[in-house]
Structure formats: structure tokens, C-alpha cells
Amino acid sequence: MVLNVQKDSLVTLNDGNKIPVSGFGLYLTPPDETFKLTYEALKAGYRQIDSAKLYDNEKESAEGIAKFLKDFPNVKRSEIFYTTKIFNDAHGYEEGKKGIQESLGRVAPYIDYIDLLLIHTPISNKEKRLGAWKALQEAVESGKVKSIGVSNYGTQHLDELYNWDGLKIKPSINQLELHPWLPRKDLQEYGKKHGFYLQAYAPLTQGQKFKDPDVVAIAEKHGYTAPEVLLAWSYYQGFIPIAKTATVGRIEGNYTTLDRVKLDDEDLKKLDKPESYESLTYWDPTLYKDDEINESKWKI
Numbered sequence: 001m002v003l004n005v006q007k008d009s010l011v012t013l014n015d016g017n018k019i020p021v022s023g024f025g026l027y028l029t030p031p032d033e034t035f036k037l038t039y040e041a042l043k044a045g046y047r048q049i050d051s052a053k054l055y056d057n058e059k060e061s062a063e064g065i066a067k068f069l070k071d072f073p074n075v076k077r078s079e080i081f082y083t084t085k086i087f088n089d090a091h092g093y094e095e096g097k098k099g100i101q102e103s104l105g106r107v108a109p110y111i112d113y114i115d116l117l118l119i120h121t122p123i124s125n126k127e128k129r130l131g132a133w134k135a136l137q138e139a140v141e142s143g144k145v146k147s148i149g150v151s152n153y154g155t156q157h158l159d160e161l162y163n164w165d166g167l168k169i170k171p172s173i174n175q176l177e178l179h180p181w182l183p184r185k186d187l188q189e190y191g192k193k194h195g196f197y198l199q200a201y202a203p204l205t206q207g208q209k210f211k212d213p214d215v216v217a218i219a220e221k222h223g224y225t226a227p228e229v230l231l232a233w234s235y236y237q238g239f240i241p242i243a244k245t246a247t248v249g250r251i252e253g254n255y256t257t258l259d260r261v262k263l264d265d266e267d268l269k270k271l272d273k274p275e276s277y278e279s280l281t282y283w284d285p286t287l288y289k290d291d292e293i294n295e296s297k298w299k300i
């Protein structure tokens with residue numbers, strides 16, 4: 001199977017906006033390191049940066065982008081794709097408007113607008129999720145947010161949104177934990193049917209499967225590393241993986257993986273586990289049901 005994307009490729013979302021296929025993640029990146037890591041990621045070639053209100057590094061990542069644009073005036077703001085996410089406290093229409101304004105307040109002084117704004121999880125209730133989506137739609141109309149999407153939405157949360165008569169802008173993305181042990185075939189099918197992309201988080205399994213025998217065998221066969229094999233797998237699925245590293249020396253290798261690392265049919269077959277359902281982040285809100293709101297497993 002030959003991939004038709006390269007490390008600097010853009011793919012077109014269902015709203016017409018374009019997103020770089022290679023993403024750089026900032027989960028658990030401390031605010032005081034975020035500025036530098038964002039800058040270094042852009043220097044290495046990344047053009048997609050993934051932050052969230054929850055990560056407490058929206059401002060610092062936006063500052064890193066602004067500094068990069070100042071130092072490299074040949075790169076335009078429009079070439080960089082900045083994602084952030086509103087958290088569960090911003091579910092509901094009024095709460096959503098407030099949460100969006102707060103995120104914009106943190107980043108707009110540096111980068112003017114948000115490329116992609118996601119609802120981080122479905123953890124609230126139907127009325128609040130749809131209220132937040134209404135606020136997101138209005139943010140697009142305001143021009144300060146270009147694309148909107150969801151994260152950690154299961155089919156039941158997506159059905160609710162698609163069946164809502166207030167739906168004007170369909171989600172362009174569902175950002176999910178995705179790797180060979182959690183391929184989520186049902187959500188892949190859903191995305192294909194409705195025309196949205198899946199962004200893969202934890203594509204490197206947070207390091208937990210670097211010693212998996214199949215991964216090691218594939219890596220040894222070609223002379224790759226385990227993280228390269230896992231990241232390549234994600235591209236072969238047609239996902240938009242967001243890889244995280246807080247180690248500057250690993251950024252470039254991760255970014256160039258798509259161009260350097262080729263998996264053959266035998267490798268892909270080895271990693272094909274359609275029935276596997278193993279969440280390695282131990283937190284899977286796609287399974288959330290509204291009557292579980294008070295359960296400790298959903299609290300962060």
C-alpha cells in the first residue's frame with residue numbers, strides 16, 4: 001500500500017479548510033516548556049499544534065507560534081494550524097460562549113484566531129453538549145474560529161449531534177485514542193460515512209507498546225524504531241496522528257517518520273487487530289453515558 005501523503009501534506013476537511021497531516025501534541029507539557037517545544041516543533045517542520053484548556057498551555061503554545069512567525073517571516077500564519085479544546089466546564093450554551101472567549105483571550109493576542117476548536121469530551125449531558133456545539137457554531141460565524149469538531153465522542157454522542165435540528169456546521173474532526181490495540185473500526189466507519197477525519201491521539205501508545213513483539217519484529221526487519229513503526233501505522237490508516245514529545249531531540253525524527261518509514265502488507269497485517277479494544281490511556285469517554293456524570297472515573 002502506497003501512501004499519498006507526505007510529512008508536509010495538507011488534507012481538506014469537510015468545511016473546506018486544510019489541516020496538515022502531521023500533528024504535534026502538548027498534553028502534559030508543562031507551561032514553562034511549551035513555548036520552546038512549540039517553537040522547536042515548528043522549526044523542525046510541524047505546522048499543526050495541538051493544545052487544550054485542560055493542558056494549561058494555550059497561551060504558551062500561541063506565544064511559541066508568534067515567536068516562530070516573527071523569526072521566520074517567510075512562513076505565514078495561514079500555514080500554521082492551531083487546535084485547542086474547551087473542557088467539560090464549558091458545556092452548555094452560555095458556558096460554551098464563555099469558554100470559547102477565554103481560550104480566544106489566551107491565544108488571540110499572539111495568533112489572532114483558532115484553526116480548530118474541539119469539545120474535549122462528551123462528559124456532561126445532551127442539553128449541555130448541544131449548547132456547547134451551538135456556541136462553537138457561532139464562533140465560526142464570528143470568524144475567530146475556523147473549524148470545529150469533537151473529541152472522545154462515541155457513536156451515541158455523534159448520533160445525538162447529527163440528529164439535532166440546530167446542527168448547521170457538522171464536525172470536521174473526531175479526535176480519539178487510536179493505535180493498533182484500539183483501532184475503533186466503528187468510529188472509522190462513522191467518520192467515512194459522515195465525511196470527518198479522525199485525529200489519532202496517543203499514536204505512540206504513550207510508550208507502552210514499544211516492546212510489543214510484533215512491533216519489535218517489524219522494526220528489526222526494516223531497521224526502524226518502535227515509535228517509527230507505530231506512528232507510520234497511524235498514517236497508513238488515514239488518520240491524522242498527533243505525536244507528543246517533550247524531548248527536543250525526538251521532534252525531527254517523529255516529524256519525518258511519514259516520509260522515511262514504509263510498512264509493507266505483512267507488517268500492516270501483523271498490526272491489524274480489528275477486534276482489539278485496549279485503551280492505554282485508561283480513560284475512554286467514548287463510552288460515557290449521561291447517568292454516569294457523578295462517577296469518579298470521569299473526573300479529572
Ligand SMILES: NC(=O)c1ccc[n+]([C@@H]2O[C@H](COP(=O)([O-])OP(=O)(O)OC[C@H]3O[C@@H](n4cnc5c(N)ncnc54)[C@H](OP(=O)(O)O)[C@@H]3O)[C@@H](O)[C@H]2O)c1
Nearest residue numbers: 025026027050151201202203204205206243244245246247
Ligand atoms: N483529546 C484527548 O482527550 C487527548 C488525550 C490524550 C492526548 N491528546 C493529544 O494527543 C497527543 C499525543 O498523545 P499522548 O501525548 O497521550 O501520547 P503519545 O504521543 O502516544 O506518546 C507520548 C510519549 O511517547 C514518548 N515519545 C515520543 N516520541 C518518542 C520517540 N521518538 N522515542 C521514544 N519515545 C518517544 C514521549 O516521551 P518524551 O516526551 O519524554 O519524549 C511521551 O512519553 C497529546 O500530546 C495531546 O496533544 C488528546
